[in-house]
Each structure stands twice: as structure tokens, then as C-alpha cells.
Amino acid sequence: MLKILVTGATGNVGQEVLRLLQSQDCNVCAAVRNPNSAKQILGSNIQTVPFDFTNPDAFDRAFLQVNKLFLVRPPDLANIRLQIAPSLNAAKLAGVEHIVFLSILGAEHNRFLPHSKIERYINQLGIRATFLRASFFMQNLNTIHTEDIKVRGELLLPAGNGKTSFIDVRDVAAVAVRTLIEDGHQGKAYALTGAEALTYYEVADIFTSVLGKRVRYNPSLLNFVRQMRSKRLPIGFILVMVAIYTSARLGLAGKITPDTEQLLNRSPLTIRQYIEDYRQFWL
Ligand SMILES: NC(=O)c1ccc[n+]([C@@H]2O[C@H](COP(=O)([O-])OP(=O)(O)OC[C@H]3O[C@@H](n4cnc5c(N)ncnc54)[C@H](OP(=O)(O)O)[C@@H]3O)[C@@H](O)[C@H]2O)c1
Known part of the structure; x- marks a missing residue:
């Protein structure tokens, strides 16, 4: 069965992604810094695994048998080379096949944004990916x-x-789940606006x-x-x-785009x- 690892699991988008994935036919795991406090937020029926972007010791266990990764960059982590790239290297080594990355609207136009650096790093590693470039969250x-x-x-x-062009994180999460579950979204970037x-x-x-x-x-x-x-x-x-x-x-x-509407019908x-x-x- 498809195994999906969700980072940022206790955050705005990750929580909603986890909730929506519960009704899908897949094995879902929340990558969390603190499993005890995460269970209080997420409920005890969510499978968790310890994970911190800045602690490589936890990567092997977290990425074990993972097919797909929902990647959220924690807002505090701005040094992509030191704080995010090591986990992506580990994901590649572990055989993760597809990353759905929560990026930001306009990332493709600003090379200095951390999201832009992550997009380029994922492409450089050669992991198939979908970039969700989201507008400002309601x-x-x-x-x-x-x-x-x-x-x-x-x-x-x-x-x-x-x-x-505000977007509701419930819509961002619904798009994320669709692109994780359904084929055909690899190599795509979507500009998600309201x-x-x-x-x-x-x-x-x-x-x-x-x-x-x-x-x-x-x-x-x-x-x-x-x-x-x-x-x-x-x-x-x-x-x-x-x-x-x-x-x-x-x-x-x-900027308003049709992508959200097209992906959510x-x-x-x-x-x-x-x-x-x-x-x-x-x-
Ligand atoms: N806000 C906007 O309008 C907007 C728009 C477009 C894109 N974005 C992007 O969306 C992302 C944030 O998404 P969000 O709002 O859903 O998240 P969020 O609510 O800010 O939550 C951050 C998540 O990251 C986790 N985290 C923090 N440090 C970590 C670490 N060192 N290792 C592992 N996990 C860690 C937190 O877990 P703990 O429970 O352990 O703290 C939490 O689950 C950012 O990259 C932001 O730039 C935001």
C-alpha cells in the first residue's frame, strides 16, 4: 500500500492534509518533532514518527518505505542548504518517489526565496515533484x-x-491530497489562489x-x-x-489563477x- 509521510503535520496545512488522507486508501504517517504533543493535536489514531529537519539521526526511520512525501518548510528554517537539503538527500537515498512541496506564489520569479531554493534542489536531486505555489493563507x-x-x-x-488573492488552507490541503493520491501531477507546478x-x-x-x-x-x-x-x-x-x-x-x-478551481472541480x-x-x- 502507498505510504505517505506528511511533514508540517501539526501546522495549518499539514493537519488538514492528514485529516483528508484518513479517508484515502493509503498508509499515512505524520513526521513530528514531538510525538506526545503532536498526538494531543492530531488525535491518537494518527501514526507518527519522530522527525526534525535539523536532526539527521531521525531520517532513516522516518523515510523507511515511504513512497510519497508532503513537504512543508517550517517558516523558521531559512538556510536551505544546511537545514532542509540533508532531509531531501535522505529522502532520495530512501527511495522516495514523489514529493509534493508546499511552495509560495511567485517562487519561480525570486531565486532568493527559500521556497525557490527548495524547488531547485528537489529538481537537482532528480526526485519527481509537484510544486504547490500557494497565495496568502486566509x-x-x-x-x-x-x-x-x-x-x-x-x-x-x-x-x-x-x-x-487569499486562499483557504482547506483548499490547499485538498489540492495537496489530490496530487499525492492521483497520477499525472509529477513535474507540474500549480499556482494556487482564491x-x-x-x-x-x-x-x-x-x-x-x-x-x-x-x-x-x-x-x-x-x-x-x-x-x-x-x-x-x-x-x-x-x-x-x-x-x-x-x-x-x-x-x-x-494575481488570480484558475488552477485551484481546475484541481478541485x-x-x-x-x-x-x-x-x-x-x-x-x-x-
Ligand atoms: N502563511 C501563508 O500565507 C503562506 C502562503 C504560502 C506558502 N506558505 C508557506 O507554508 C509553509 C508553512 O505552512 P503552515 O502554515 O501549514 O505551517 P505552520 O502552521 O507554520 O507550522 C509549521 C510546522 O512545521 C513544524 N516544524 C517546525 N520546525 C520544525 C523542524 N525543525 N523540523 C520538523 N518540523 C518542524 C511544526 O511542528 P511543531 O508542532 O513541532 O512546531 C509545524 O507542524 C511555509 O513554508 C510558508 O512559507 C505560507
């Missing part, structure tokens, strides 16, 4: 921005009036309408950095966030649907 709004929206009714981020591109003014209005309480968009860069610092977030993380929102401000995050989830489904996070 779920950032119920993780990084939850408190601002919940406590102050404020969507505070420096994206100006730029549009973003069906609409919205400004954060529009997103704030949808929050207001769905939650029944006023949510305002505040595009102040200074306030954003101050707020992030007050949460004691590392400066490197804050700078990455500023870079991401600046690219949206400059109009670089609004339905329209991508809308931001209104997402806010309705996740409303308890902000009330």
Missing part, C-alpha cells in the same frame, strides 16, 4: 492577527490599498458584516511594527511580515465563507 487572519481583530476590532497590517482578490478594506467590511461588530483596517506600518514588537515577536519574523505586506501594497499579491472557498466558518476565533 488562516493568517485567525493566527497572527486574531487578537487585534478580537480585542480591538482592528485589522492592523501595512498592505495599503493592495489586493490579495477566485477573488480583495483589499484589506474589503476584508474588514466582510468581517464587520459576518461578525456583527465593527472591524476597521489600519494600514499603518509604524503601528504594525510597534504592535508586533509588543507581542515580543522576533525581529526577523516581523521583517518577513513587513516584506510580505509590502509586496501586497505594491500590487504583487493579487469547484470554486475555491471565499473569504466570507472562511470568516463564517472560523468566526469563533474573533468573538
